Amino acid sequence: MSVIPRVAALAVGSLIAERSVTVTRDSLVRYAGASGDFNPIHYRDDIAREVGLPGVLAHGMLTMGLAAQPVIDWLGDPGRVSDYQVRFTRPIVVPPDAGVTVAISAQVAELDADAHTARIDLTVTVAGERVLGKAQLRVILD
Amino acid sequence: MYPPAEPYLVAREKVREFARAVLASHPIHLSVDAARAAGYQDVVAPTTFPVVVQEHTLAQLLADPDAGIDFSRVVHGDQRFTYSRPIVAGDLLTAQLTVSSVKNLGAHSMVTATSAIVDESGAHVVSAISTLVVRGEGL
Numbered sequence: 001m002s003v004i005p006r007v008a009a010l011a012v013g014s015l016i017a018e019r020s021v022t023v024t025r026d027s028l029v030r031y032a033g034a035s036g037d038f039n040p041i042h043y044r045d046d047i048a049r050e051v052g053l054p055g056v057l058a059h060g061m062l063t064m065g066l067a068a069q070p071v072i073d074w075l076g077d078p079g080r081v082s083d084y085q086v087r088f089t090r091p092i093v094v095p096p097d098a099g100v101t102v103a104i105s106a107q108v109a110e111l112d113a114d115a116h117t118a119r120i121d122l123t124v125t126v127a128g129e130r131v132l133g134k135a136q137l138r139v140i141l142d
Numbered sequence: 143m144y145p146p147a148e149p150y151l152v153a154r155e156k157v158r159e160f161a162r163a164v165l166a167s168h169p170i171h172l173s174v175d176a177a178r179a180a181g182y183q184d185v186v187a188p189t190t191f192p193v194v195v196q197e198h199t200l201a202q203l204l205a206d207p208d209a210g211i212d213f214s215r216v217v218h219g220d221q222r223f224t225y226s227r228p229i230v231a232g233d234l235l236t237a238q239l240t241v242s243s244v245k246n247l248g249a250h251s252m253v254t255a256t257s258a259i260v261d262e263s264g265a266h267v268v269s270a271i272s273t274l275v276v277r278g279e280g281l
Contacts, residue, residue: 021165
């Protein structure tokens with residue numbers, strides 16, 4: 001069993017998790033199959049170009065999904081997320097060869113000692129530029 | 143408000159497949175033993191999994207001629223999941239979409255759609271809220 005973080009042991013501003021993940025075309029194909037989102041802008045260069053995009057894009061929902069994982073691992077129980085929201089501010093272009101590196105960091109933004117809850121804010125960047133805005137999880141602590 | 147979508151049965155292997163796709167490697171997503179040890183009936187779906195259930199309701203909205211939304215002009219603006227309880231494999235979920243707001247910003251419009259997802263007993267599980275930005279003609 002995992003040990004759930006205790007609200008009393010945390011401070012606003014603390015960095016709780018950091019991770020870099022590589023997103024490749026393989027990741028996009030896998031997510032398309034798992035989610036049922038087969039929009040071809042996520043796997044066909046020709047169609048992406050036709051609709052005026054700079055290249056094949058990662059599914060926003062893939063980015064949202066993987067950005068939460070460092071927090072889930074820290075939290076120790078995925079059932080303790082009560083709310084998760086993001087704004088998609090910048091699309092992620094995924095080149096066919098090496099893919100792209102997504103950097104995620106998570107900080108404590110608010111604590112409620114009585115309710116045993118916290119708001120965790122994510123910073124998600126590609127090449128130093130933020131790709132998600134207002135990326136926030138509400139979690140239930142011990 | 144649209145009629146409820148067809149009920150969706152959450153399959154254990156679908157949860158695992160989705161978990162792998164979003165790099166959700168916590169054992170509670172993948173191992174029935176780990177999930178049961180933590181007090182769940184079965185594996186717990188990743189936080190963003192409700193999008194799979196919500197998708198069926200968004201398809202209703204996009205196919206509705208009265209809504210008049212051109213799918214090729216839609217950009218996903220933001221997304222939110224608000225939970226009453228986690229989703230576990232074996233849940234039979236029903237989603238119902240409500241358009242909660244429509245705002246016009248110049249040539250663009252922003253449509254906020256809330257899909258309330260309930261279990262077999264009718265109890266609320268999670269709401270999936272999407273804001274879709276519909277780009278104006280010629281933009």
